[in-house]
Amino acid sequence: MIVLDIEGTTTPIAFVHDVLFPYARTHLAIDDADRTALHAEYERECDRPATFEPEAYVHWLMDRDRKSTALKALQGKLWRRGYERGELRSIVYDDVPRALARWQAAGTPIAIYSSGSIEAQQLLFRYSNHGDLTPYLSHYFDTTTGPKREPASYRAIGSGTFISDIVEELTAARDAGFACVLALRPGNAPVAAHGFQVVRSFDEL
Secondary structure: OEEEOOEOOOEOHHHHHHHHHHHHHHOOOOOHHHHHHHHHHHHHOOOOOOOOOHHHHHHHHHHOOOOOHHHHHHHHHHHHHHHHOOOOOEOOOOHHHHHHHHHHHOOOOEEEEOOOOHHHHHHHHHOEOOEOOHHHOOEEEOOOOOOOOOHHHHHHHOOOEEEEOOHHHHHHHHHOOOEEEEEOOOOOOOOOOOOOEEEOOHHHO
């Protein structure tokens, strides 16, 4: 199985930070289910605002890029409306569809593991600048599987090759027995290889 990160690996960091995150901020709408999930996380956190105000708490989490499961689920719902209304269209690198088709033709299962919710992952690949890419993807994993910098999360996923732009994630995956590939994409912060195979395009794999 090939397991792919999204931000900085299949998709430019700028799309996530300059398009998706601002869209969620400006279209914020919190229903009762969101409020309940956010409050439950708030109660479990030690590092948190002094009082719980749902919208303020969401902005607090966003400002810190916290990998909150409740926040990620809320963002996924907000982005779904944007995609369905034609206000959002995701970007994936041009080599990604070619690689997905090649790996699928070889009979290799392809999975996504991202801190974004599973819904957000599916939306990004369904409404991409290369059309609907979800037929290539067989599995999706998010923070409900576990933190991306802990080996136990990758053991829960299984085995295979993990591709990411984050060395700490690759280290955790390697400790869990995965083969690992470091993606160096345009716009990513410079990073040393740390012994990992390095690619600048999926065409190299």
